[in-house]
Amino acid sequence: MFPFEAFPDGVDVTGSNHTSPLQHPSLPQPKNRHHFPDIPLDIKELLDALLTMTSDGVCLLDSQGYIVYGNPIFEKMTGLSIDLSESSEYQFSSLSPDPILRTALTSRQPANGFLFIQGQEQPAAVRPLTASQQFNGAILLLQAHQEWMALHDKLRLTAKKNEYLERKLQQNKNLSWVAAQYGSESSEQRTLRLLKITPAFEKFIGVHPTVLEALSLAAKAARVPSTVLIRGKSGTGKELVAEGIHNSSPRAQGPFIKVNCAAIPAGLLESELFGHEKGAFTGAYKKKLGKFELADQGTILLDEIGEMDINNQTKLLRVLQSNSFERVGGEQTLSVNVRVIAATNRDMEKMVEDGTFREDLYYRLNVIPICLPSLKDRCEDIPILADYFLKKFNAEFGRDLKGIEKTVINAMTAYSWPGNVRELKNIMERMVVLTDGPVIRLADLPPVVREKPIAAVNEELPAGSWEQGKIFPLEDYEKVIIKAALEQHKSYTAAAKALGITHKTVAAKAQKYGLGDWLNKWINK
Known part of the structure; x- marks a missing residue:
């Protein structure tokens, strides 16, 4: 049998000479470890067979809190190997109950809470065992934590976003456009309406106010076809936000085309964006559709837009102005309906000042700017x-x-x-x-x-x-x-x-x- 050890903050402790966590000044100290009848091996096998069918860990404790039985799921969840042999001594680590065990064993009442086991919180329930009005111990149930934790995390993130959106809505409740657009809609209804958009941004993990501010702005941008410029250092999640805007927009059923402007040589970028006709240049053996054609009725993400050369900036400006272009080597003017999202980690204002980025294109792109914070700032x-x-x-x-x-x-x-x-x-x-x-x-x-x-x-x-x-x-x-x-x-x-x-x-x-x-x-x- 194993003493149910309590270690602070999940610190590993090994060895068999530790005292039970239930040896607390307020509790009677056990004189003998064996307070519960030993379970015969054939009964244990029967219990294992029955309790293997559950996905939860089940443990039997004696009146002093010592483990006398644990099903295989419990052993796996806690890392213990429970042998009923009295002569065996065992080592285990990172098994750390919170006060619910002491509460249940001292008050002899049911208790619910969490146990910090092997680095993770796990939901747990303790129920007392009595026979002939005599307290014999308790049953501890550890609920399977993976699905629970995933749901818990999702609910926690949603609650944080809900709290933020509610705060923003409260700040805006007196604005005339809110009243005009949504009439007598309650704050709860407005929050739910906005939250209907947020699942598209679930891949972007974070609850920091600057993150929620950016996602709130992105959700608003998704409703309209305006051009968006997403700014942030490399690795901050610009592509995830762009994808979220597309997926929560009226164009969600259309294509989402990504182009990394930094990865394509300047001489090939025009052909990549606008396509080319057969024979337009050496190696053009057949007609090729450009990314803008492929993105028709959808969204195109121009990542690393700051790396685009001046020549292609001019051609892009025309597309933003007229929604039309010609393939390389072609004469037919093609019209498309494409929503443009650009992303960059460059200082665009400095580039405009230095003359390396067209000022008119910058203003065309910067209709709705969204700034993503660096990880160190959140x-x-x-x-x-x-x-x-x-x-x-x-x-x-x-x-x-x-x-x-x-x-x-x-x-x-x-x-x-x-x-x-x-x-x-x-x-x-x-x-x-x-x-x-x-x-x-x-x-x-x-x-x-x-x-x-x-x-x-x-x-x-x-x-x-x-x-x-x-x-x-x-x-x-x-x-x-x-x-x-x-x-x-x-x-x-x-x-x-x-x-x-x-x-x-x-x-x-x-x-x-x-x-x-x-x-x-x-x-x-």
Whole structure:
């Protein structure tokens, strides 16, 4: 039999000499581990046969909280191998109940809640067992968590988006156009109406206000045929937003054509966009339809639009103005009905100023601008994204990793993510493939993520400090760390999450080291 150990924060503990978590000052201490009659092996086999048919983990506890039986599903979910032999000693890790077990065993009343097991929260229910008015123990039920967690995450994201949309609707409730367009529609009805659009953007994971602002704007843009310019660093999800706009627009049944302007040589881009006639140039052995023709009645995404040369910019401007063009080598003017979405990571205003991008084309494209934040500016979404990719790659590669240690999340939150969500996705894929244990640990992180915060601190200290063996007062290091966190996350709340401390502590430290005014200037840069 196994004592049901309680370890803080899911920390692994192994060995058989640990005391039961139920040995609490408020509880009677067990004098003997065997408080429940041993189960004969043939009865266990019968129980296994019956309880294997359920997808939930079932466990039998004695009156002191020791495990006397667990079905195969329970063993798989907890990582335990339960042998009924009294002489056997076992090792197990990361099995951590919350107070619901103590509540059920002390009050002898049913209890529901969550257990933190092998890095993941799992819904659980405890029911007391009595016979002849004598309390004999309890049955613990661990519900299958994968489908539940997927639904839980989806509901949580929807709730966040609902909260944001409701707030925006409340801000706009007095605007005349709202009253004119929707009459006496209630705020709840307006929220539901807007939420009908959001499923098209489900692939874009995040609940940070800047993300919800961008998705709200994208949802509005989807209703009209206006040109959209999506801006953001590489890896921020520009293509996902463009796809969401198309899928939630009246053109959703039409084609969605993607063109990466940076991947096609300037000399071939015109043919790629507008097509060519047979014999138009050497190697043109047959007529080819261009991307604009293929996108007729649908949407075309011109990714990396800032890389387009001036000659093709001029031809694109004509299409935006007249919806017409000729194939390369052709004389017939073709008309199309295409919605244009452009995306870029370049400073378009600077390009216009330098003369490398046409000003008139810029204004044609920039009708509805949507700006996507870098991952470092929405660090609250990093745990959500990490969990999403963990589940995705678990399913894709047949792995069964149970979760991610908090130290890993802290390190990931403190990292600057120059490659944004794409970099996070690649690192999560690597860790899911290579991690040996049941959970992802700090040692599984690539050194660049694990050591980046330390490097940032070193850069702030006087040159050669470490090499010369100099040690500075602790407050010097603390100031550097607080400043680095505020510089990266630009708010007390986000910095506090990254450092694993409270908002109040960060604010107090910032005031102590005179960083309040510096933070305001940094944010407004």
